[in-house]
Amino acid sequence: MSEPIRVLIVDDEERFRSTLVKLLASRGMTAAAAGSGEEALEVLAREPFDVILLDVRMPGMGGMKALPRIKELRPEAEVLALTGHASVDIASEMIAKGAADYLLKPCPLDELLDGIRAAFDRGRARKPQ
Amino acid sequence: MSGNSSTSRKTPDPVPASGTSPPLGDKRAVPGLALYTVLVPVLAGAAVLTAAACAPAMGVFLAVLTLALTAWSARRLAGLAGRAEGERCLLTAKLMQSQKLAAVGELSSGIAHEINNPLAIISQEAELCGALVEAKGAMDPELADCLAEIARQVARGRDITRRLLDFSRKMEPVTQLESLDRAVEDMVVLVEKEARLRNVNVIRRYDPDAPRLLIDVPLLRQAVINLLTNALDALEEKDQAGGEEAHGTIVVSTWRSGPGEAAITVADDGPGVARENLARVFHPFFTTKPPGKGTGLGLSITHNIVERMGGRMEVVSEPGQGAAFTIHLPLKGETP
């Protein structure tokens, strides 16, 4: 567990991204941010991440569209949908498309950290050592 | 049959929930009806859709605008509802009620979504603020209390948006053949712990030969828990008002309410529902509880769920003697 967990935050709210980057960093994770699905794909093409927090609705390419491409590009990354838009339909569709879990905003930091760690552990367990 | 006793001690004239809107004025006497039944819901829907696509600030503005629009429309409808009566008018009232519910549902989820994002930012800023102050070694109890209060208020806001989303959720019931007792008992167990703490007695009167019904268990649980928490709340009021011997009893029964029907009744001996409120308790946002305590959505969620399962609701209450809420479900479980 010496390697820090690498988290990519994909969200169109600038302040949400920047503060969450700082918060995750303060909890020993490495975090980067992207403001849209397109931007996320660019970042992911350059470097790998363990866990991706993905908003569903964003101007430009939203999470629903970005998810399959992210999975194609980085199949080993675990995706957590994190959104203010709660609906059973959206949640089940995101999970069907490969998201590991679905978290609803506002999500208390501790719950979010638990979610990220759980996703990270699951991802590591799947990977052949 | 044993369950019947819980309602029979109450006075007659139950108010059917689907007729909760007072009969509406004669259609001919209401020329601008299309305004409320078509234009307002369409506008509300359009605003929600636009809000989803544009900047948050614009979204909030639209949400407020839509809120004002539907509130105005609802008020006008309520005004119209005050007048005449008759079979056909009752039918109109039912239609209005469900259209109003649909519009309010759409509006609610739009608002909930728009509010969740700022709530998320507020909660993160408070977290970061705490972490920064902590790192400087400058945290003091008062500041810590302020930050904790922000977190509590965010949680409160979140509870409200969750409830709004529950309310507006358009889930198709997924039914399975199950006995009513099973779904009811799970929730009774849940509430019983809290009840014991408050010295409230929970009595079960389950029909020993309860038939199995086609029900959606998670949805029905949600419907039942709302009735149970209301009963607990009602008894708390009584506790505060009545001094020491006022502890209260909740009777939960399952019984056959008719040839083709099974029913669940949750009755309490709390303060009951005031006469003038009987017709309104199922309306969304109707609450007599203090701010932060009730959203007024519990019973309308229950009502929605029951209706979706093809059932109906009924309330019997004599002020000062308690209230009994009954869910009637068709034995076939098929929507009529």
Ligand SMILES: Nc1ncnc2c1ncn2[C@@H]1O[C@H](COP(=O)(O)OP(=O)(O)OP(=O)(O)O)[C@@H](O)[C@H]1O
């Ligand atoms: N068992 C009861 N006894 C007396 N009054 C009741 C009872 N159940 C409901 N009511 C009345 O009906 C109102 C609406 O109930 P409802 O469950 O819809 O909302 P709420 O309990 O006020 O808020 P919420 O359920 O959203 O927390 C209550 O505020 C209360 O006045």
Ligand SMILES: [Mg+2]
């Ligand atoms: Mg309630």
